[in-house]
Amino acid sequence: MAADAKKGNAVVETIKTVVYALLIAGIFRTVFFQPFWIPSGSMKDTLLIGDFLFVNKMAYGYSYASCPSIRPLGVDAKDICGFLDGDNTRFMGSEPDRGDVIVFRHPVSGADYVKRLIGLPGDTVQVRNGVLYLNGDAVKLEDDGAFVETYDAQGPQRLRPRCENGPVGTGGDCSKSRQIETLPGGVEHSVLNIGNQSLDNTPVYTVPAGNYFFMGDNRDNSTDSRVPQQSGGVGFVPFENLIGRADRIVFSSSGRSMLYFWTWRSDRFFKAVM
Template identity: 70%
Template sequence: MVDTIKTIVYALLIAGVFRTLFFQPFWIPSGSMKETLLIGDFLFVNKMAYGYSYASCPSIPFLGIDAKSICGFLDGDNTRVLAGEPERGDVVVFRHPISGSDFIKRLVGLPGDTVQVKDGVVILNGEPLPQEPAGTFTEVFERQGPQGLTPRCESGAVGQGANCTKSRFVETFPDGSSHVVLNVTVQGSDNTSVFRVPEGEYFFMGDNRDNSSDSRLAQLAGGVGFVPYENLIGRADRIMFSSAGRSMLFFWTWRGDRFFKGIE
């Protein structure tokens, strides 16, 4: 019995060290990063990409334990150990500056950049990012994931089981890297004031532009606002597993074409 307890304790310690230092598992809970990431995608976040800060400590939500409870003494100086710099276009998991919840978005604005959105087009440092039409993104209108969320459709209200469509565009950053963004409708977040990203902070947006709470909204207004360097957890590089159902145990809902898929 003692040997069994020791084995369990050692296994938990090893798993804790692995999660704290190297990779953190992350389930995609919402549709804010469609079509890059779908509800039910499962990935490991590379914590080594940007080094370590208080946000690198694991949280245990069902026990009411967050990163600040464990490593809050490291919070406040906006620095990291073994620091690495994120690059524009990275898909990043970070701690929300106010709520402490984990978010995943695409990095659009670096420190010193200006970012504005006009008619749904990102204006980066005074220059619009090219958006080339790329057909439509189609999904079935049904409840998705454990929360049972239903998608928003550019085609308007549709019935259960019908096709839900959104316009696709390929957006390209100044370095030539590109990614798909989706459009649902015309709304307030399609036109913003000019944001100047402070030193040591970053500006994030979801690829599903009309269905994302991100840096376009201030933290106290339900958005993300600017995200401090120390709040970055790591970079999402690859989807390991994906399930379209309410549970990963529903094997008939597994998306085999997304297993080990690289994130662009």
């Protein structure tokens, strides 16, 4: 009986340890940092497919979007923290800065997106001939050569990049023109160009109070605020939909799985997101 009791106690202690570990991990993810895997190329070359980063949830305070969605179980953030939804405010909230790279919840689908903050409340935003205009003024652009990557399947979704230099065979060099864009306030970052696209010329958008305008750095391969929500885009993003700021890449792999060590990009480990 004593042996059986010891075994029973050991099982109970093991279960308690697992439960405590899960609770601690859940609290850590909800309050402090959320892991995020880059699935697409909309933020190249700032973020590449297969970059793994932690999102700083403390940067802008907390809202319903701070709670994690557990997709495999069909649990949405609103199922957990829906009582915080609807007033577009945040607990311990602070305003984001123009140029921040931010993970946010799509206002309609609830999917997590990562883009760069371009337009603040009250700003007017327009793109003319591929040049960004903020409040009527063109932002500064400087040519910066080309971004070159191998034309091949990338990441778990096996996506192939789009190239400015025309059709490219597998293993060939896929290039895009790169420019350095300087936003008001001084944030500099690279943007890529693939060719003339419909989103290189947009109407003038006025960002409503309490909302933000986001764009991808890979401008010709990004679904973002340039496309209204009713047309399948992102549109304006409410303050409460912000999850957090992407500060640093901790790991990166160009392969289908992080276990494929030969696909690791060690030069991107612990790289700051600018």
